[in-house]
Amino acid sequence: MTAAGVATTRVNPVRAIGRAALAVVRLVGAVTLFAVRGVAAVFSPPWFPAQLLRQLAAIGFFSLPVVGLTAVFTGAALALNIFTGGGRFNAEQVMPQIVALGITRELGPVLASLMLAGRVSAAIAAEIGAMRATEQIDAMRTLSTDPFRYLVAPRLLAAVLVLPLLTVVADTLGVAGGWLVAVRVLDFNPTTYIRNTATFLQAWDVGSGLIKAAVFGFIVALMGCYHGYKASGGARGVGRATTHAVVSAAVLIFAADYLLTSLFAHT
Amino acid sequence: MSATPKLEWKEVDKRFDGAPVLAGLNLSVAAGRSLVIIGRSGQGKSVAIKTALGLMRPDAGRIVLDGQDTVDLSERTRRRLFSGVGVLFQGSALFDSLTVWENVAFRLINADGISRRVARDRAIGALERVRLGVEAADLYPSELSGGMQKRVGLARAVVADPQLLFFDEPTTGLDPITAAAINALIVEQVRHLGCTAISITHDLASARTIGDEIAMLQGGKIVWQGPAKDLDRTDDPHVRQFVEGRADGPAPGSPLHLTRLSATRSRRGDT
Numbered sequence: 001m002t003a004a005g006v007a008t009t010r011v012n013p014v015r016a017i018g019r020a021a022l023a024v025v026r027l028v029g030a031v032t033l034f035a036v037r038g039v040a041a042v043f044s045p046p047w048f049p050a051q052l053l054r055q056l057a058a059i060g061f062f063s064l065p066v067v068g069l070t071a072v073f074t075g076a077a078l079a080l081n082i083f084t085g086g087g088r089f090n091a092e093q094v095m096p097q098i099v100a101l102g103i104t105r106e107l108g109p110v111l112a113s114l115m116l117a118g119r120v121s122a123a124i125a126a127e128i129g130a131m132r133a134t135e136q137i138d139a140m141r142t143l144s145t146d147p148f149r150y151l152v153a154p155r156l157l158a159a160v161l162v163l164p165l166l167t168v169v170a171d172t173l174g175v176a177g178g179w180l181v182a183v184r185v186l187d188f189n190p191t192t193y194i195r196n197t198a199t200f201l202q203a204w205d206v207g208s209g210l211i212k213a214a215v216f217g218f219i220v221a222l223m224g225c226y227h228g229y230k231a232s233g234g235a236r237g238v239g240r241a242t243t244h245a246v247v248s249a250a251v252l253i254f255a256a257d258y259l260l261t262s263l264f265a266h267t
Numbered sequence: 268m269s270a271t272p273k274l275e276w277k278e279v280d281k282r283f284d285g286a287p288v289l290a291g292l293n294l295s296v297a298a299g300r301s302l303v304i305i306g307r308s309g310q311g312k313s314v315a316i317k318t319a320l321g322l323m324r325p326d327a328g329r330i331v332l333d334g335q336d337t338v339d340l341s342e343r344t345r346r347r348l349f350s351g352v353g354v355l356f357q358g359s360a361l362f363d364s365l366t367v368w369e370n371v372a373f374r375l376i377n378a379d380g381i382s383r384r385v386a387r388d389r390a391i392g393a394l395e396r397v398r399l400g401v402e403a404a405d406l407y408p409s410e411l412s413g414g415m416q417k418r419v420g421l422a423r424a425v426v427a428d429p430q431l432l433f434f435d436e437p438t439t440g441l442d443p444i445t446a447a448a449i450n451a452l453i454v455e456q457v458r459h460l461g462c463t464a465i466s467i468t469h470d471l472a473s474a475r476t477i478g479d480e481i482a483m484l485q486g487g488k489i490v491w492q493g494p495a496k497d498l499d500r501t502d503d504p505h506v507r508q509f510v511e512g513r514a515d516g517p518a519p520g521s522p523l524h525l526t527r528l529s530a531t532r533s534r535r536g537d538t
Contacts, residue, residue: 046377046380048377127364130363131362134358134360134363135356135357135358135360136360136361136362136363138317138320138322138356138360139354139356139360139361139362140362140373141320141321141322142320142322142349142352142353142354142433143373143374143377143378143423144346144349144350144374144377144378144379145373145374145377145378146342146346150377
């Protein structure tokens with residue numbers, strides 16, 4: 001190879017960084033435009049209530065077992081950890097309050113959302129991606145039906161509505177998991193545990209978690225819809241879209257969690 | 268025959284990653300006529316149809332439907348203009364989460380606001396027109412053979428009585444007998460509706476059966492156009508190579524084309 005050839009194949013780091021930065025900006029722009037179009041479709045007719053009901057069932061009802069089980073075990077493990085940690089400075093008795101606070105403000109919404117990211121984002125991306133690969137989305141447009149209204153809007157709305165409800169379930173079962181361990185394993189008084197939890201918790205502790213859950217629900221559905229809608233390259237492309245949907249939803253949930261927690265920190 | 272073009276491509280260009288797929292495509296079809304676009308794979312047939320359907324935006328040029336430029340239409344106007352258009356996709360593109368009758372009635376229920384009961388009756392009527400009985404109505408697409416899926420796709424395309432029908436490779440992947448049956452159904456439905464039809468195919472038997480006119484697309488532009496009966500008479504080298512299925516000829520990728528390309532590059536000093 002000539003010297004000129006070597007020079008042309010050498011990676012220019014500035015160019016590589018610039019290219020990566022442009023790709024990120026392009027992706028953020030594309031996701032933002034997609035989200036704006038999706039939200040606009042939620043608020044403008046025609047609406048497809050049958051699709052919304054179907055998504056409420058698929059995203060909400062069928063996620064109950066996985067969200068419930070995750071919450072129970074997390075609440076139980078959290079109780080054990082806090083009891084152990086609290087024991088180092090004789091603060092075991094605040095365990096019910098810390099479990100309740102940790103579950104309602106943080107773990108309930110985050111874990112329910114992460115379970116949905118794995119279960120729902122992947123399913124949405126795979127379904128819409130397969131529809132893209134088999135020209136079903138093109139067919140829908142030729143049948144005078146806007147895929148954003150028929151496919152995207154019901155999923156976005158369903159996830160935003162359902163995730164706070166799933167979080168209420170996760171909060172309840174998470175606290176119940178903590179209570180079970182406290183009463184059965186750690187010899188706490190069951191009535192005192194519940195009284196301490198009830199008197200300590202404020203409405204905002206639960207409310208802030210539910211607001212987080214609504215935002216996370218939007219992220220879960222948006223990532224599934226976006227990556228599925230943009231899927232290309234047949235079965236391999238659908239597989240890639242599914243992976244991207246789950247990973248990006250999880251990362252965005254953690255990022256949004258930090259931002260919202262910062263916002264709610266002093267309330 | 269009406270001379271008014273139902274649909275026109277005017278100087279349409281489309282590139283992918285800089286490579287031209289449509290290069291100044293000029294083509295029109297008169298109302299009530301059946302035009303078949305033939306050509307090898309990768310010559311821009313599907314892209315031509317997708318630009319006409321508004322599924323792909325051309326880089327340059329105009330697509331005119333019923334005298335109205337369709338490029339840059341608002342979604343609402345586009346939906347209204349295309350409400351009289353039906354499409355049979357290559358893979359049928361049936362919605363796999365819906366039953367056969369829901370597929371056929373999709374436009375009626377979701378775009379036209381017709382009640383499900385009435386839409387089901389009309390869907391079953393359309394299924395009967397393509398020789399599918401009522402027993403198929405409640406099946407899912409995955410329970411049907413390829414030929415039956417094509418029939419359902421055809422029923423979905425014609426159920427709203429369109430004035431313009433597109434057929435994207437209607438016989439690809441079908442055995443000769445089923446392909447002949449689909450061709451016959453297409454001709455029957457187009458005549459029944461009195462509509463304009465545009466088909467793309469590389470199946471010459473299909474082209475001869477369903478086309479009044481045939482246009483050959485190569486390198487992103489029309490290299491020959493004429494009545495279907497002239498397909499076997501023309502001396503055009505592109506058409507002759509395609510019809511006779513010869514490897515040597517002017518088509519890109521064939522030995523004669525590569526020899527010419529090599530000679531041109533030698534003259535230009537390209538490597």
